[in-house]
Amino acid sequence: MAPAEALTQKPLVKLEHVTKIFSNGTIALKDMSLTVCQGQFVSLLGPSGCGKSTALRIMASLGDVTRGTIDWPTSRISAKGKPEGDISFVFQEPTLMPWATVFDNVFLPLKLRGKSKAGVRDEIMAALATVGLQDFPNAYPRELSGGMKMRVSIARALVTKPKLLLMDEPFAALDEITRQKLNDDVLRLWHATGITVIFVTHSVFESAYLSNRIVVMRARPGQVFDDFPLDTSQERDESYRTSEEYRLACEKVSRSLQGAIQAAGGEH
Numbered sequence: 001m002a003p004a005e006a007l008t009q010k011p012l013v014k015l016e017h018v019t020k021i022f023s024n025g026t027i028a029l030k031d032m033s034l035t036v037c038q039g040q041f042v043s044l045l046g047p048s049g050c051g052k053s054t055a056l057r058i059m060a061s062l063g064d065v066t067r068g069t070i071d072w073p074t075s076r077i078s079a080k081g082k083p084e085g086d087i088s089f090v091f092q093e094p095t096l097m098p099w100a101t102v103f104d105n106v107f108l109p110l111k112l113r114g115k116s117k118a119g120v121r122d123e124i125m126a127a128l129a130t131v132g133l134q135d136f137p138n139a140y141p142r143e144l145s146g147g148m149k150m151r152v153s154i155a156r157a158l159v160t161k162p163k164l165l166l167m168d169e170p171f172a173a174l175d176e177i178t179r180q181k182l183n184d185d186v187l188r189l190w191h192a193t194g195i196t197v198i199f200v201t202h203s204v205f206e207s208a209y210l211s212n213r214i215v216v217m218r219a220r221p222g223q224v225f226d227d228f229p230l231d232t233s234q235e236r237d238e239s240y241r242t243s244e245e246y247r248l249a250c251e252k253v254s255r256s257l258q259g260a261i262q263a264a265g266g267e268h
């Protein structure tokens with residue numbers, strides 16, 4: 001079921017011996033190395049405070065590293081050293097502009113790149129269609145459910161056609177049914193686009209359902225504790241949720257997470 005790109009194993013982003021120490025002395029990441037390849041769907045799990053968000057923010061150039069390097073082997077790098085246009089970020093909050101329509105919210109990243117609204121109308125409508133919101137371009141955020149707002153946020157992230165989608169607990173605040181629907185939406189768009197996804201979650205079940213690779217982090221110091229692929233030969237759908245394969249995948253992720261929790265040391 002994995003997109004063809006997942007089989008190429010071309011590195012997209014490489015964190016090498018990354019350490020991040022905040023100005024208050026907190027060591028969020030210590031000597032963390034991680035290579036994510038094109039087309040992978042990686043779930044990043046770990047106990048609270050192990051540095052998942054910090055690792056994601058560093059990849060998105062939303063924070064500097066204290067030591068170590070981040071490489072983008074296949075991307076064009078801007079003068080500022082960033083792989084411009086290649087990355088989108090989806091946060092736990094949809095962070096929509098309440099005064100703007102769905103269409104205008106999705107237009108924002110293109111507007112920031114100097115595009116005219118008329119010129120990118122088709123791209124915006126295509127992004128909305130990807131998340132099933134093609135009938136709501138003129139709606140305002142206040143008229144939408146929590147799940148629909150998150151869909152707008154995903155459409156806004158996709159409209160620039162990024163290579164890498166970073167998602168930081170995007171569905172944590174949603175009810176279980178909405179969350180499962182959005183999980184299916186994200187899988188559908190992963191298949192359709194071949195995009196690389198790094199998905200931070202606290203949910204063993206969500207990670208086992210979505211990803212073809214699990215990276216478990218430990219805390220104190222924040223670094224990779226475990227890293228393993230998941231079998232994706234079986235279609236991820238409703239029947240998968242009650243299958244033995246899914247139960248075994250959840251068990252494997254859960255065991256690894258328990259190991260990471262027990263491994264946490266006293267370093268701050």
Ligand SMILES: Nc1ncnc2c1ncn2[C@@H]1O[C@H](COP(=O)(O)OP(=O)(O)OP(=O)(O)O)[C@@H](O)[C@H]1O
Pocket residue numbers: 022023024026027028046047048049050051052053054055222
């Ligand atoms: N701006 C900051 N200044 C100082 N310390 C920070 C800052 N941001 C995060 N930290 C600390 O760095 C460590 C890692 O935080 P981070 O948010 O990356 O962890 P996390 O694994 O994403 O946690 P959670 O699962 O609770 O969201 C924590 O100890 C946190 O308190």
